[in-house]
Amino acid sequence: MAVPKRRTSKTRKNKRRASAYRLNKSTYVECPNCHEPMLPHRVCPSCGYHKGKEVLELN
């Protein structure tokens, strides 16, 4: 059976934790049309605008 030659350092272990934390973090950008927080690279859910024109009818 394979045995680790060196123990994992605190820094290396903590970096592993940090990378998992980053995956769960959600990011937001402000909509240029209605200034609502929205997910990047997606159509704005509050005004239906994307890349300067309306792509969704919201009523």
Ligand SMILES: [Zn+2]
């Ligand atoms: Zn918007």
